[in-house]
Amino acid sequence: MASEQRLMVLDSASMYFRAFFGIPEVTADDGTPVNAVRGFLDFISRLVGDYRPSHLICAWDNDWRPQWRVDLIPSYKAHRVVRAMPGPRPDIEEVPDPLEVQIPIILEVLAAAGLCVVGADGYEADDVIGTLATGAPMPVDVVTGDRDLFQLVDDAQDVRVLYIARGVGNHERITDHVVVEKYSVLPSQYADFATMRGDASDGLPGVAGVGEKTASSLLLKYGDLRGIVDAAGDPQSDMSPGPRRRILDAAEYLLVAPTVVAVARDIELAAYDATLPSAPRDPERLDALAERYNLDSPVKRLRAVLAG
Incomplete structure (x- = not known):
């Protein structure tokens, strides 16, 4: 023992x-x-x-x-x-x-x-x-x-x-440290990161056009998925047009996916x-x-x- x-x-x-x-x-x-x-x-x-x-x-x-x-x-x-x-x-x-x-x-x-x-x-x-x-x-x-x-x-x-x-x-x-080194996100952000990235092996589509690099940069800037969605929906936010459109297009998925991805x-x-x-x-x-x-x-x- x-x-x-x-x-x-x-x-x-x-x-x-x-x-x-x-x-x-x-x-x-x-x-x-x-x-x-x-x-x-x-x-x-x-x-x-x-x-x-x-x-x-x-x-x-x-x-x-x-x-x-x-x-x-x-x-x-x-x-x-x-x-x-x-x-x-x-x-x-x-x-x-x-x-x-x-x-x-x-x-x-x-x-x-x-x-x-x-x-x-x-x-x-x-x-x-x-x-x-x-x-x-x-x-x-x-x-x-x-x-x-x-x-x-x-x-x-x-x-x-x-x-x-x-x-x-x-x-x-x-x-x-390893999570940050691998993905540029904190472990506490990883579920949101995985939600956006998606996972074909689990049948999770993710946000079209948002890969790991974009997902991590959005989390670095806005903190979490809630902050990202709020920024995308705010015409006064500084989110660039490409990510904004992709997040808004995936609004229905992002409403439910975090509950599925989070353990x-x-x-x-x-x-x-x-x-x-x-x-x-x-x-x-x-x-x-x-x-x-x-x-x-x-x-x-x-x-x-x-x-x-």
């Missing part, structure tokens, strides 16, 4: 997708693919070994495409929907079959190991992460390959992102114990899973790092 209290929050889907696509196919004796399971466990072992957090949470997507976000922007993640479900049930996300069968195994292994999994119905893992990072009584490391979570970075509150876009072994530590920070979460265990909660079950799914090596490494 680390002497310093520190919480590590994992963007679980970001990590197991990365493990699935980055690790060659491995199967159990019955042919079940397990490369994502093995990779996810090894990612955890490496991160825990490197950072020695006192607490760890695997944030989970209980709803990867919440209806309240779709109601505001119907295109939100629409290209990822493989099948729309009638009524209040969630849409089905397009996930490769060899990965889909591994997700329940990941959950089984995490439960046997005693690693905390937290999700919230009607919310994405990002919203769980936002709530945990904002309310934690200790420093927080958020592990993700999603730059949208840069909006949570806060040096004053000791919240940083361990950004794994280039791999867990080659991750970046994102602090206030929730105050959702209600069920009770949980995030204390990092020093040994598996159910060692016999963990051993059985390791034997069944060809996980002996990653489980051995996880046990060793927990005992650390």
